[in-house]
Amino acid sequence: xxxxxxxxxxxxxxxxxxxxxxxxxxxxxxxxxxxxxxxxxxxxxxxxxxxxxxxxxxxxxxxxxxxxxxxxxxxxxxxxxxxxxxxxxxxxxxxxxxxxxxxxxxxxxxxxxxxxxxxxxxxxxxxxxxxxxxxxxxxxxxxxxxxxxxxxxxxxxxxxxxxxxxxxxxxxxxxxxxxxxxxxxxxxxxxxxxxxxxxxxxxxxxxxxxxxxxxxxxxxxxxxxxxxxxxxxxxxxxxxxxxxxxxxxxxxxxxxxxxxxxxxxxxxxxxxxxxxxxxxxxxxxxxxxxxxxxxxxxxxxxxxxxxxxxxxxxxxxxxxxxxxxxxxxxxxxxxxxxxxxxxxxxxxxxxxxxxxxxxxxxxxxxxxxxxxxxxxxxxxxxxxxxxxxxxxxxxxxxxxxxxx
Amino acid sequence: xxxxxxxxxxxxxxxxxxxxxxxxxxxxxxxxxxxxxxxxxxxxxxxxxxxxxxxxxxxxxxxxxxxxxxxxxxxxxxxxxxxxxxxxxxxxxxxxxxxxxxxxxxxxxxxxxxxxxxxxxxxxxxxxxxxxxxxxxxxxxxxxxxxxxxxxxxxxxxxxxxxxxxxxxxxxxxxxxxxxxxxxxxxxxxxxxxxxxxxxxxxxxxxxxxxxxxxxxxxxxxxxxxxxxxxxxxxxxxxxxxxxxxxxxxxxxxxxxxxxxxxxxxxxxxxxxxxxxxxxxxxxxxxxxxxxxxxxxxxxxxxxxxxxxxxxxxxxxxxxxxxxxxxxxxxxxxxxxxxxxxxxxxxxxxxxxxxxxxxxxxxxxxxxxxxxxxxxxxxxxxxxxxxxxxxxxxxxxxxxxxxx
Numbered sequence: 001x002x003x004x005x006x007x008x009x010x011x012x013x014x015x016x017x018x019x020x021x022x023x024x025x026x027x028x029x030x031x032x033x034x035x036x037x038x039x040x041x042x043x044x045x046x047x048x049x050x051x052x053x054x055x056x057x058x059x060x061x062x063x064x065x066x067x068x069x070x071x072x073x074x075x076x077x078x079x080x081x082x083x084x085x086x087x088x089x090x091x092x093x094x095x096x097x098x099x100x101x102x103x104x105x106x107x108x109x110x111x112x113x114x115x116x117x118x119x120x121x122x123x124x125x126x127x128x129x130x131x132x133x134x135x136x137x138x139x140x141x142x143x144x145x146x147x148x149x150x151x152x153x154x155x156x157x158x159x160x161x162x163x164x165x166x167x168x169x170x171x172x173x174x175x176x177x178x179x180x181x182x183x184x185x186x187x188x189x190x191x192x193x194x195x196x197x198x199x200x201x202x203x204x205x206x207x208x209x210x211x212x213x214x215x216x217x218x219x220x221x222x223x224x225x226x227x228x229x230x231x232x233x234x235x236x237x238x239x240x241x242x243x244x245x246x247x248x249x250x251x252x253x254x255x256x257x258x259x260x261x262x263x264x265x266x267x268x269x270x271x272x273x274x275x276x277x278x279x280x281x282x283x284x285x286x287x288x289x290x291x292x293x294x295x296x297x298x299x300x301x302x303x304x305x306x307x308x309x310x311x312x313x314x315x316x317x318x319x320x321x322x323x324x325x326x327x328x329x330x331x332x333x334x335x336x337x338x339x340x341x342x343x344x345x346x347x348x349x350x351x352x353x354x355x356x357x358x359x360x361x362x363x364x365x366x367x368x369x370x371x372x373x374x375x376x377x378x379x380x381x382x383x384x385x386x387x388x389x390x391x392x393x394x395x396x397x398x399x400x401x402x403x404x
Numbered sequence: 405x406x407x408x409x410x411x412x413x414x415x416x417x418x419x420x421x422x423x424x425x426x427x428x429x430x431x432x433x434x435x436x437x438x439x440x441x442x443x444x445x446x447x448x449x450x451x452x453x454x455x456x457x458x459x460x461x462x463x464x465x466x467x468x469x470x471x472x473x474x475x476x477x478x479x480x481x482x483x484x485x486x487x488x489x490x491x492x493x494x495x496x497x498x499x500x501x502x503x504x505x506x507x508x509x510x511x512x513x514x515x516x517x518x519x520x521x522x523x524x525x526x527x528x529x530x531x532x533x534x535x536x537x538x539x540x541x542x543x544x545x546x547x548x549x550x551x552x553x554x555x556x557x558x559x560x561x562x563x564x565x566x567x568x569x570x571x572x573x574x575x576x577x578x579x580x581x582x583x584x585x586x587x588x589x590x591x592x593x594x595x596x597x598x599x600x601x602x603x604x605x606x607x608x609x610x611x612x613x614x615x616x617x618x619x620x621x622x623x624x625x626x627x628x629x630x631x632x633x634x635x636x637x638x639x640x641x642x643x644x645x646x647x648x649x650x651x652x653x654x655x656x657x658x659x660x661x662x663x664x665x666x667x668x669x670x671x672x673x674x675x676x677x678x679x680x681x682x683x684x685x686x687x688x689x690x691x692x693x694x695x696x697x698x699x700x701x702x703x704x705x706x707x708x709x710x711x712x713x714x715x716x717x718x719x720x721x722x723x724x725x726x727x728x729x730x731x732x733x734x735x736x737x738x739x740x741x742x743x744x745x746x747x748x749x750x751x752x753x754x755x756x757x758x759x760x761x762x763x764x765x766x767x768x769x770x771x772x773x774x775x776x777x778x779x780x781x782x783x784x785x786x787x788x789x790x791x792x793x794x795x796x797x798x799x800x801x802x803x804x805x806x807x808x
Binding site: 090123314320322325353396 | 493725733738753800
């Protein structure tokens with residue numbers, strides 16, 4: 001059995017054969033020179049799988065990307081920030097198509113080998129003249145993942161990128177990833193932009209299955225504000241350059257591949273939650289003893305999504321009644337007389353009865369950068385963890401001034 | 405056909421035979437002398453129906469109140485604010501029972517003729533010694549509805565009370581109501597405290613049906629913050645003193661009774677939404693042309709509940725993309741190419757394509773105290789309206805400092 005290790009300064013170009021780059025196309029604010037147009041590509045054609053927003057109003061770029069991802073093969077991803085190309089009518093489809101064609105030219109690929117993702121304001125058309133000009137300056141390099149990540153950020157305050165490597169006597173492979181998202185984030189499939197790469201050789205079926213499993217314990221377990229964007233896209237490209245024994249659902253490597261992918265996805269998901277708009281801390285809700293996994297996840301997500309709890313945590317207020325109130329409306333089976341609740345490591349409710357606790361200690365526990373809350377339902381053996389952030393005045397400030 | 409008219413200074417004691425009163429029991433803050441313990445009663449025994457929180461963790465007071473309301477007859481309601489008596493274990497049941505017994509003594513009723521409701525902090529036991537003392541000073545009077553309302557307020561900034569009277573040649577009856585709630589408010593059955601009274605003679609079956617119908621178009625169509633409290637209670641008492649022809653589902657008066665009750669409930673529901681914690685304005689979302697009523701309501705409620713939209717409205721930002729984003733995730737059938745959206749009266753999206761609009765005019769429309777948003781799905785004939793409020797820094801301030 002080999003070892004999974006984090007790669008120093010790991011990013012989406014850490015796996016073999018991937019390169020990336022970014023330029024400023026002045027999409028959002030003219031003249032700010034911010035990187036906002038980016039390209040990620042593989043020297044070899046990749047097996048690709050994707051997960052997309054479940055919002056019934058999907059951006060034209062998402063519609064195009066879904067169609068191309070369904071073909072199962074791709075070589076590159078073009079992405080931009082500042083304009084989501086969502087709710088943009090017929091023009092939006094034409095622009096998405098042209099943007100992918102321009103990107104294909106940059107790397108000499110076929111247009112249908114290029115996937116696309118845009119993030120930013122809804123209801124505004126892409127500034128195509130500026131994009132055409134900027135695309136000519138776009139070039140890729142092996143260390144370009146860092147620039148790629150910076151170019152897809154919107155209200156994000158920190159880049160979110162990571163890579164892990166697995167090694168044993170026979171095989172070695174790397175999985176890298178970048179993500180953006182700090183608003184319109186809520187438990188749902190692919191609620192942000194996430195781009196994952198690997199040099200592992202993986203069957204299309206297992207690539208899909210592993211991505212679904214990883215999303216279920218990571219990106220589907222975070223919430224910033226309960227909104228789901230029309231642009232959410234998660235893509236996973238595998239180019240096979242590691243020349244490992246092909247990973248299938250039955251192969252010896254399957255377990256470790258899933259484990260490595262989960263590490264990458266949980267790292268990125270927590271980074272998104274921690275960087276929630278206006279957030280000052282990460283909230284981690286652990287639900288234990290649930291009747292089944294579905295209910296454990298439902299309960300954890302509902303608690304971490306409660307505006308009232310999020311505001312209380314911001315104020316370092318050990319108001320655990322907001323935990324039980326959210327739990328009770330989550331839809332998960334709850335028996336009050338069996339319920340234990342911990343704020344930080346402090347037991348505040350035991351078998352449904354309040355436990356006197358040292359309020360000063362509880363306030364100190366809530367003042368940490370990471371605040372764990374644990375709920376023990378004592379009904380079964382299922383567990384789940386969800387992540388979110390506190391709700392602050394700054395969230396309101398950011399979101400009341402977004403387009404004006 | 406007669407007329408429904410608002411009663412000047414109408415409240416829960418406007419219908420014949422009801423009286424109420426309130427005192428300070430210093431439940432929340434010692435020595436502030438704020439009214440916080442209240443009693444409402446009828447001189448005759450009433451037919452009573454109730455709707456209660458769907459939260460799986462119900463307060464002991466709700467559990468007791470549900471049991472008594474199910475008997476179908478009651479004479480009084482004792483209510484308090486400052487402590488919800490929720491998540492209080494066995495002691496909570498004993499306290500709820502004692503509180504109802506003390507109230508029964510005040511008016512010479514049987515304990516099981518007294519209903520109970522408490523609102524306030526969760527997880528703290530009722531201060532029974534203070535309540536015992538205060539209960540001795542509690543008296544009721546015909547104009548006491550106003551004091552009753554003030555005593556049940558928590559973070560509410562304004563009292564919410566109303567009454568309407570119906571008169572025709574033969575019959576006259578009055579319906580009055582009070583409500584509290586400005587946090588933990590979300591579409592769900594009975595998401596706050598609402599007490600309704602009438603002197604009309606109504607069959608128990610029709611009283612229940614009319615209450616359910618009225619709740620569906622009023623209290624179930626408002627949202628402040630997506631949370632549902634363990635204490636939500638809605639009670640409707642009818643004492644029959646108007647001596648009208650008994651209202652049944654088939655009687656001539658049924659339509660006008662429902663209409664009058666809807667007026668009372670919509671008035672109170674809008675008052676709650678407008679007084680949402682930290683709110684500066686009322687948002688009204690009208691969904692038209694939905695495939696069916698269920699989806700119309702779902703769509704309207706989802707849009708009015710979006711944190712991102714609520715923050716944008718606060719900032720007078722006509723960011724209509726947040727309307728379509730919420731609509732798309734609502735679960736209601738939506739076809740982007742058929743969709744029209746109006747911010748105020750300004751058309752911003754027509755058949756899925758953005759319409760250029762005068763931004764200054766849109767900002768002015770959003771600066772009003774009441775902001776209507778209209779979504780036309782063009783898929784059918786169903787309509788629904790939901791109400792909510794903007795999300796402000798003040799919401800965060802209020803909710804980060806609640807128990808500390």
